[in-house]
Amino acid sequence: MANINGTELPDTLTGTNSADRIRGFGKEDLLYGLGGNDSIYGGEDKDTMYGAAGADRLFGENGEDDLYGDDGSDFLYGGLDKDNLHGGNGADRLFGDAGEDSLYGEAGNDILTGGSSITDTDEGSKDFLDGGAGNDRLYVGFEDTGFGGAGDDSVFGGSTDDKIYGDDEKGEIFGGADSLVGGDGNDTIYGEGDSLAGGGNDTLDGGTGDDKLYGYAGSDVLRGGDGIDYLDGGDGNDILDGGTGSSTLIGGGGLETITGGTEGDFIDGGEDNDNLSGLGGNDTIYGDYGVSESLAGNDILNGGAGDDFLDGGAGVDRIIGGAGVDLLFGGEDSETQRPRHTHRRR
Incomplete structure (x- = not known):
């Protein structure tokens, strides 16, 4: 192993084709490892x-x-101050440590974390993490922004307010079945960036905090967790679970299964045939809110416990009030069930 050391001046140091240890020491050095397993x-x-x-x-x-x-x-380990890390080809491990760092996994199945370890993600400042191509694992924290990139990625938030994207922000990279976990804090999680096409089947978990989850394209699973959450499944046959707290759950296009939480939720199934359940609390549930009759589906609405408002919209719906004083609306051929309390049929 060759030991190659610089000076206190700006140096250009080049290793050999063997395993080298290269130290820059001074100011603004340019260091090349060449072949071998080098330490720089x-x-x-x-x-x-x-x-x-x-x-x-x-x-x-x-x-x-x-x-x-x-x-x-x-x-790759950034150390102090604001660093840029590029993994390149191969299965790389990138750690930003202190400072506002930018981490790019690029090709390969990479592990990226803004802090000094996967268990210490909230260290330092706001980092930017982009997994790139491959099946990557990203650990974001301290209000970081994480992009899974192409491939089947897993992205985990920290205890602060993070922004998490399953794929490219601008929709330039599509596909991949991503697993995105917000953790603590008020997180914003995107299954497919800003794109509405080419999406994978993503799993989004908000964790604790008041979170916003967007599934976009693909058959996604969205879990709000604790807190007052906003869930939008987008296109595809999605499963939405509001968790605890008064949440807003929007189905979009596709065959949706939407379940509220223990408190009063707002639920809109959107287009196609949806299965909507309010569970506890005073819920407001629409089968096809703002949807034209040609796109409306035959929905099942179940208010559960609480004083609920249920409107099936167009289509042949089945509407069940459950316990509580409920208000039920359905189309001409809809079935409403709650004989001992208020129910109406348009």
């Missing part, structure tokens, strides 16, 4: 380092550094 340390100030071929270990240390793993399964 930036030292002080702003450094740029390239692992090249091999399973390399890159440490930015002090200063605003740029780290490039290139080929191989690399380990």
Whole structure:
């Protein structure tokens, strides 16, 4: 193993085709690992380092550094200050540590975390994480923004208010069955970025806090968890669970199964044939709110316990009030069930 050390001045250091240890030490160094499994340390100030071929270990240390793993399964650690980490090809592990870091997994099945470890994600400042291609695992925290990218990704939020996207923000990368977990805090979670097409079958879990979950395209599972949540399934045959708290659950297009929580929820099944249940609390449930008759479905509405308002809209609906003083509305051929309390048929 060759030991290659810089000076206190700006240096350009190049390794060999064997396993090298390269240390920049001084200011604004340019460091190349070349072949072999190299260990590269930036030292002080702003450094740029390239692992090249091999399973390399890159440490930015002090200063605003740029780290490039290139080929191989690399380990990148940003260190102090604002760093940019690029995994390149291979199954890479990227850790931002302190500072507002930007992490890009790129190709391969990567692990990205804004903090110093997967159990310490809330360390430092607001980070940006992009898994890129491959089946990636992202651990975001401290109001980070995480993009899973293409592939079947798992994205986990921290204890603060995070923004989590299953795929590319602009909808330029589609597909992938992603698992997105908000954790604590008021999180915003997107199954497919801003796109309405080409989506995968995603699982979104808001956790605790007042969360916003958007499934977009694909047959998604959305769980609000604790808190006052907003869930929008988008297109596809989705399953929505409001959890505890007074939540808003929107089905969109597709055959939806929507379940409210223990408190009063607002539920709208949207287009097609939906199965909607309020459970506890005073719920407001629409089978086809704002949907034209040509797109309305034959819905099942079940208010559950509480004083509920149920409106099936157009279509042949089955409307069940459940316990409580309920108000029921259905179409001409709809069936309403709650004989001992208020029920009406349009």
